[in-house]
Amino acid sequence: MDKVPLTIKGYAALEEELKHRQQVERPRIIQAIAEARALGDLSENAEYHAAKEAQSLNEGRVLELESLISRAEVIDIAKLSGDRIKFGATVKLVDEDTEEEKTYQIVGEPEADVRSGRVSVASPIARALMGKTIGDTVEVSTPGGGKSYEVVGVRFGAT
Numbered sequence: 242m243d244k245v246p247l248t249i250k251g252y253a254a255l256e257e258e259l260k261h262r263q264q265v266e267r268p269r270i271i272q273a274i275a276e277a278r279a280l281g282d283l284s285e286n287a288e289y290h291a292a293k294e295a296q297s298l299n300e301g302r303v304l305e306l307e308s309l310i311s312r313a314e315v316i317d318i319a320k321l322s323g324d325r326i327k328f329g330a331t332v333k334l335v336d337e338d339t340e341e342e343k344t345y346q347i348v349g350e351p352e353a354d355v356r357s358g359r360v361s362v363a364s365p366i367a368r369a370l371m372g373k374t375i376g377d378t379v380e381v382s383t384p385g386g387g388k389s390y391e392v393v394g395v396r397f398g399a400t
Contacts, residue, residue, distance in 0.1 A: 244314040246328055246362060251352030252315045259306040262299055270296045309351055321397040326370045328362050333394030337378070343390075347371075 247255070270292055277289035318329030326332055331346045345360045347370070353361035360367050369381045370392070377392045 243312065245309055245312045245349055245351065247313050247315055247349040247352060248318055248329060249315055251349050252310070252313050255306055255310055255313070255351060259303065259310065262303050262306070266299050267296075267303075270299055319398050323397070324374050324395060326373045326392070326395055329397055330370075331394075331396050331398075332370055332392060334379075334390040335393050337389040337391055342393075344394075 273292040274289065274296065277283075277286055277292050280286055280288065283289050316329055321327070321329050326347070328347055328349075331344060334343045334345070335341070336343065345358055345366065347362050347367045348359045350361040350363055353359050353364070362368075365383070366379075366381045369379045373379055373392050375392050375395055379390045379392065381388045381390065
C-alpha cells in the first residue's frame with residue numbers, strides 16, 4: 242500500500258473526523274435504527290432503511306479514514322526549507338495572461354481544498370510546480386485550456 246503524504250494539520254483533521262464518526266455518529270445511527278425497529282414492520286419502514294443506509298455510509302467512511310491514517314506519512318512543513326517547490330510549499334503564482342496572483346499550498350490528497358488554497362500533491366498544477374524555483378514559468382493543462390504561470394514566491398511553514 243502506498244504511503245499518503247499529509248501535513249500535521251491534515252493528519253489531525255482525519256483523526257478528528259474518525260473519532261467523531263466512531264464516538265458520535267455511530268451511536269446516533271444505532272439509536273436511530275433501534276427507534277425505527279420499534280415502529281414495527283421493517284419491510285416498509287423508511288426510517289429503518291434510511292438509518293441502515295446512513296450506517297453503511299458511516300462505516301464505509303470509517304474504514305476509509307482508518308486506511309488513510311494507517312498509511313499516513315506525516316510531514317512537518319515547519320521543518321522544511323529551500324527555494325525549490327516540494328510538498329508543503331506555499332507557492333505564489335502570477336497568471337501570465339491576466340496578471341492575477343494566486344497562492345497555493347501543496348498538501349496531501351485527503352486535505353486538498355482548492356477554495357482554501359490547498360492543492361493536492363497529485364494535482365496537475367502541483368505536479369507541474371514540483372522542483373521549480375522563483376522566476377520559473379510553468380505550463381499547466383486545465384479543463385479550461387492551458388495556463389501559464391510565473392512562480393513569484395516560495396515559502397515553507399504553517400499558513
